[in-house]
Amino acid sequence: MDHTDADNVKPTEECHKVHNADESDILVGKLFSSRDQAWYFYKEFVREYGFSACRGITRLDMEGNVKTQEFCCSKEGFRVSKVNIVDRQRAHTPITRTGCKARIVVTATNTNNQWVISMSYQKHNHALCTPTMAPFMRSNRAVSKADIDEATTLKEVGVGTSQVMNYLTAADRGLS
Known part of the structure; x- marks a missing residue:
């Protein structure tokens, strides 16, 4: 499953204005027994706050073991610009990526094979959805x-x- 694709929920009257609740102090330092456990924690976190998440950059150490993993807002980055074709048959799909910088970074600890949230940035540049719309976002569907x-x-x-x-x-x- 490709988690890099943006969510399919379009802002409506169900969405509210940008909330830049800084949760950095609460999240940094939280420990997990595995990277997957951190991912499931972040998915629950984003569902509560009204946005969708995807897995971001993975960094490896010299032996090829995963050292850090980013989990970011699905509106992170921008769509690759393609050559504009004048006689395009299909309509352009809506722009769903806004360059949002909200993310957490989990890092493997040297002891007990645990993972810790080493960085958290939770300021969004787009509208967040209400709890009634959250289950329909891509990372929240199951x-x-x-x-x-x-x-x-x-x-x-x-x-x-x-x-x-x-x-x-x-x-x-x-x-x-």
């Missing part, structure tokens, strides 16, 4: 293992894809 197993079973017995999806959405809303 399908449970139970739903995957159920969909697989339904497909194996010959139920069509649209019927499986209708069943799962009805089950999530308590309509089944």
Whole structure:
């Protein structure tokens, strides 16, 4: 799965103005037993604050072991500019990257194979979404293992894809 793509949520009236809550003091120094645990922590953090995250730059030491990992806002950076084609058939996709600098950096410690948040910057240059819109952002979307197993079973017995999806959405809303 490519985590570098920007989230698909467009700012609406559901989004509010930029909140530049500086959480640096709270996050720096927090310890994790693995890099994945730090990633899941940051995903929960970004869901609470109304933005989407992606994995950023990974730095290796001389032996090829991961030493630092960045987790950043999915609106980090800018889209690669392409040559403007005058007779373009398709419409341009909306600009989703704003050059946001919000990120954390986790660093491997030399003791006990732990990871620590060594740097945190939480100022955004774009609108953040409300908690009601947060589940629809790219890094916050997830399908449970139970739903995957159920969909697989339904497909194996010959139920069509649209019927499986209708069943799962009805089950999530308590309509089944």
